[in-house]
Amino acid sequence: MPELPEVETVVRGLRGPLVGRRIVGVRFGKTDFIDDPIALGEQLPGSRIASVERFGKFITLALQPLDTASRDFHLFIHLGMTGQLTSRKPYEPVVAHTHAFVELDDGLELRYTDIRRFGRMLLVPESGMGKFHQSVGRDPLELSQQEFLSRVGGRRARIKALLLDQKVLSGMGNIYTDESLWRARIHPARLAANLQPWQLKLLYRTMRQVLSAAIRHRGSTISDYRDAAGSPGEYQARHRVYGRKGKPCPRCHTPIRRIIVAGRGTHFCPRCQPSPRKKF
């Protein structure tokens, strides 16, 4: 599942092959994950890729039309659960469920593969970027501790739900939420308002440590995630709780439990992360 570290790894891998290239053509398979496939087909060819950036879990390509009188625009790509964005040579075999091909002027092509097609692709005009930035939460790696406390502190929602809420923070997903809460020794179902300031400060720190470490290890591959070159990540070997139900907690050897919190499968250590209902 591509979350912030996986998307960041993809973006870093795409900058080399993409920035400065001109798009010479596009082809699509299924298009139900694209907001306006006709507009993409018309506007992408001829435009130059000025930059590749990440906003939360979105990948954005800044595009300059060939016709310099036209306004710049942005291609937004969200990988959903199973989306892969890879830079390939045209003769490389096309893996199943590849639904978009963006041909570049140096002969390489950008391919979008998505088994579930929970991903999204859309064009955003320059004029729409302000609205987008308003609607999306802050990037956890660009967020100060003060901002984190003001966005999360005092709220009566479960801490896990808040970390996952893309309008609060953009980029956290199920894996890194569970991993951050374990490191901060906070039960995922606790209400943010009931946490002590020192606990939120600790969570801020563990969240950023986990995300940075995951980026250094090129993300987590559970099943489908691949980077821009098609390679899996390596951080899954360092997961402490995610996907480790029944296995011993690395800190205290208590078996890791899996429950549902905020509608999501949630892994935690019942000893290190005491339940909000139990007092002792």
Place this chain on the structure above:
DNA sequence: CTTACGGCCTGGGTGC
């Protein structure tokens, strides 16, 4: 307004 929850999209994996 804030929070919780169920449903929907899709198809691979699992278990019978």
Place this chain on the structure above:
DNA sequence: TGCACCCAGGCCGTAA
């Protein structure tokens, strides 16, 4: 061999 079912992330509608 087949097949029903579960699950995933994001989003939306509805209810308290």
